[in-house]
Amino acid sequence: MFSDKLSRYAAAAIQTLFNHTLSPESLTIQRTIPAFREFGDFSLVVFPLLKISRKSPEETARIIGEQLILLPEIAQYYVVKGFLNLKLSPQAIIAALGESAEIQPAAINKAELPVVLEFSSPNTNKPLHLGHIRNNLLGYSVAAILEAAGYKVHKVNLVNDRGIHICKSMLAWTLFANNETPESAGKKGDKLVGDYYVLFDKKYKEELAHLKSEGWSEEVAASKSLLMQQARDMLLKWEARDPEILRLWKQMNGWVYAGFDETYKTMGIHFDKIYYESETYLLGREIVNEGLKEKVFFKKEDGSVWVDLSEEGLDEKLLLRADGTSVYMTQDLGTAQLRINDFGTSRLLYVVGNEQNYHFEVLKLIFKKLGRPWAGNIFHLSYGMVELPEGKMKSREGTVVDADDLMAEMKATARSMTEELGKIDDFNSEEAENLYQTVGLGALKYFILKVDPRKNMMFDPRESIDFNGNTGPFIQYTYARIKSVLRKAGVYPGLNPDSFDAGLHPREHSIIVSLSLFSTMVNQAASELNPALLANFIYELAREYNQFYHELTILKEADENKRNLRLTISYQIAQVLKSGLNLLGIEVPERM
């Protein structure tokens, strides 16, 4: 807000003084660093202007300052070396306060393409774990932020419900389960199916070991494996729509979806549309055939289909197996095309881990080779892994942090901490449960989202996620604290700008400037697809408010104008904290 305006003013001043036209965006205007906050709110860096002014840095800053001080919004300027510090007038500050919690969507008038945002993309063999939590939270938050910035967003999920791996769990269940069901086992369906996937792997390894003990080599043993043979047969039958196999497949998937739905619900995640690979891979095969016909792809002697990307600096990539069955890439070709068919020309965003960078590079290149005009709209929002102190999580080795368990633990921690503090003894049990859920999940979500998505992050299960300091509960607490003050204040009159001619307390002045940056931060988080920017911004704001709160009295302030101002600031801060947290998928409690 302010910085845009100041850029324009400075550009105009430079035009007047030096008869030189510069775009406002080319100027560097930054928030004044705290050490000089007393002398300015924003600073213009004048070093790049010396060629134009042909004067010393100090002199250049001074004459621009002299020009700017003529504006009513600028109260004073102060030159330090090559920095022109500008202090805003109390009237300008007060005027900004009223609209500080509003988001001005930057994309709304730019005719931006709608966004189809894929996230979650679970595999029906694997119960959701901490890695999926990061994916889901990122996807959900990025969608919310893009919408706030004025984009039309379609949230889509792609369920990986077909393929050789799915046949493995089906086979293991057929052979070893004795018709066990989630009900009979007392287990969530996704957990039950996941257990059979792990069991397949175990039995397969036993079989391999046995074969090798008979003297076969690794490769021969793999080819002689009866279990693998049966799984492959099952995939062939599945692709041939064998009724018996389809029936089993539907049954087991139904169990998994019931389990997933429960986890999504707790996480607070939902989608506008769910795609299933079982429905998209056929279109993928058509695209492969189209590419074959147009000689973009080629067939090897064994019948398998490939694309040659050596000209692009990559290698050959398989698109269809020799037996005609599909691979991952096959279905992703179909899925992308289907989304364009469903939503028209769009930006296709994929929230997928950075381990698949290569896959998406290939996907883009293939569509480019096929001449799709929208190939350039594919964007892989590649996020880093969640690592444990021992290293990467591995489903098959059981070193995963289960999503359901973790969320339950967070809630339990919130419960014990709340009980210890004893502030909500008048809550009924439903209100209390809601609070534990809100705070526990708030801690988890913030913990994940405050980290730059592109970077790997560390999670140590032995150290519980903090509730103090730079955390979700800290921000929630600040919100609840403000609400408590506002409840006690009751109704209060609006502000009279003229009553602040003498100036504002530095804390008041500074926090309003911080507040005014909210809308810019949301738009920046949207253009960078980075919720962490927003998370860290609202944390700083909450921290600043707590300092304000400790230093100044609000309700007991005798001067009515000051009391009103502080209440208004408190209200606006609460609004921003709430809306900022909501953009991260985090709820706020009215009391805690």
Add this chain to the structure above:
RNA sequence: GGUCCGGUAGCUCAGUUGGAUAGAGCAGCAGCCUUCUAAGCUGCGGGUCAGGCGUUCGAGUCGCCUCCGGAUCACCA
């Protein structure tokens, strides 16, 4: 080995796209509740920004080299 990503305080992370004296939290120590919610606030200690060279008025940020981690290069997904 090729390609890509990363390395900032004991630990976990920021660092506004090249700007001023590199910041938070946690952990440690010392204070602050008769007063608007102490899940808070204040203070102290803690740094060769992996290392080197370069570009620049100015480099944690850009370029090159080296070292160290990770991912990927599957008829797995």
